[in-house]
Amino acid sequence: MNMHLGRLARHRFLIALSTAALFAGASAASAESVIKWLHLETNPDRLGTWQEIASAYEAEHPDVKIEFQFLENEAFKAKLPTLLQSSEAPSMFYTWGGGVLKAQSETGAIRDITEAMDADNGAWRNSIAKAAVDGLSIDGKVWAAPVQSGVVSFFYNKELFDQAGVDASTITTWDDFLAAVQKLKDAGITPIAGGGGDKWPIHFYWSYLAMRELGQDAFNAAKNGDGFTGEGFVKASQELIKLGELEPFQEGWLGATWPDTMATFADGRAAIILGFENTATPTIQKGAATDGVGLAQENIGRFPFPVIEGAPGLVTDDFGGLNGWVVTTNAPPETIDFLKYFTNQENMAKVAERNAVLPTTIGSDSGVKDPTMKAAAEQMAKATWHQNYLDQDLGPNVGRVVNDMSVELAAGQIAPEDALQQIEDAFSLEM
């Protein structure tokens, strides 16, 4: 109750505050436009790059001021609904697309940027990868300016694989993968680093398994109303249980957060991690490992999530994130102009080079210098299907249930049918 009352109280308080701000701020606002940039970035390098781009824009546009506002990840998600509906709303904020973006688009609190995208014969639209623009569009309208995307794949410790006599190049099917896990285990090596405490790292497994088991068409049909209790989902859940039964994860994985999990892999305490595209970059390894160094890049190998024999899913069907920036309804018009500037080739190449991200602006991949990032970019370029993270795509409610159930399945705590029923229960409320 406290928590909730607190939230609602803040809502009230914001209204009161904003009324006050209306009177106080009316005269000041006309002098210059302030772009309030709400982000959740904690990496100082990335922030530094953004700050630099913002300063360059401010220098070119003396009447525009860009203000950074920070909220921590979970706080960001929790506060955004109230914030957006108050006059304290930011001008632009981060999005993962999917169901959350859709919910926001239905409220009138955020701005449709299709027109800006299509201006000058679609100059902006054409400067960005089509899949990225489509990924942040709902019913033909673009609701966010895409900046980066990624793909989740398996990374492995070559040394540990050699020790156990596992050849990564032979892992093409899920059964191969399970056999490799068993072999690692027999060699006394912890096969996989898993983050059961944060839950979403395990939802990668369930999502990929479901994608492989169902294939694009059936999977999309499920999302569009067929639901999640079908045979394909049962099979995918069974496969995850099968993996869990091998006890492949490090000790204490059920309480491990993502940083714990990354440390487990970067310290060489587990051989495999299903992680983001930048897992093997020196910056990420340095930040993740307890010794501040991590695995050497040449010691890290990478392979895509294997296929399931006899199932329609392809090895080129990718699962990963797609991020962009949303403009709010009451944002100053310069916000869109700034985003256009921010996502131009030059700026995005800078971001790509320094910050271990894969930008979606065409031509900016010249800035991608890291070989493992390049490999990820190539994989994505050849993708037959790019599925967004399910905990974003299905919206915050169904998404969190998927996360919960993925962990329960991997921990062997629930039968596939019961897990799927819980997902379906949440899903049916949304439809």
Add this chain to the structure above:
Amino acid sequence: MSQTSTIDDVPVRATSARHVRRKSNRVRGTLPVLVLFLPPALLVFTVFVILPMGEAAWYSFYNWNGYGLPTEWIGTKNYEIIFRNGAFRQALINNGLIIAVSILIQIPLALWIATMVTHRIKGAVAFRLLFFLPYVLADVAAGMIWRFVYDGQFGLVAGIFNAFGMNAPFWLADKQVAFYAVLGVIVWKYFGFHMMLFVAGLQGVDKSVLEAADIDGATGWQKFYRVTLPMLGSTVRLSVFFAVIGSLQLFDMIMPLTGGGPSNSTQTLVTFLYSFGVMRMQVGFGSAVGVVLFVICVVLAFSYKRIFMKND
């Protein structure tokens, strides 16, 4: 003598008239004060307490994600989902466990230590401070500290087990054990507060009664059980009351410690509300949980006060 007679001679009517005048003066005096001071307090109370409570009750009948206005009326479905939810039942059980542990372990422990640190032993004040320190610590900080302590890889627990050549357990990752680990932290964190209550209470115990008991040849235990404890009755009841209310509010420490996991085994009512209502943007559902929690709080608080604290 003559002075006394004048006072005695003052007519009764005059006094009562003055009384009336003074009384009406007081009424006239309080009215401006009321007009001046009541509205702000009333406004704040209404805006921050009454209205949100009413709103929560209203939202609880909607399927609503917090955007726009709630439009999708679903009746009591949110409440049905709550009572079918396994995590909610676990949270209820956990809250019950916290209360039980508070009453059976924490309060006796606090009382025992309080009786020790009120004696004039050397360093009593230092001990008091030491035992009270965990309570001063912010809940979130305590949660994070204990997350490190319990860590089976790098934590204190790991160090202890490794020193004996054993593999360290991961208590916070074990569904069967995690909540007991949390209970340990709760006792550690809050017994100091109860101890302080008892220290204050013990200072109010009349020494002469204890001396009388001494003379009557009472043993130490008899003195405690027959004299001290009955005289501490109101403090014990207050202590239990705080334990019950504290259990229902427990949130800040759980989130950094376990986040309610693994498998929802360490959820409390408030962390359940947060993870299933706020984090999932299910404002309607969250409101329903809030209403249930509110009802539980009110019923517990008022019935406890009625039954156990009516003489305090």
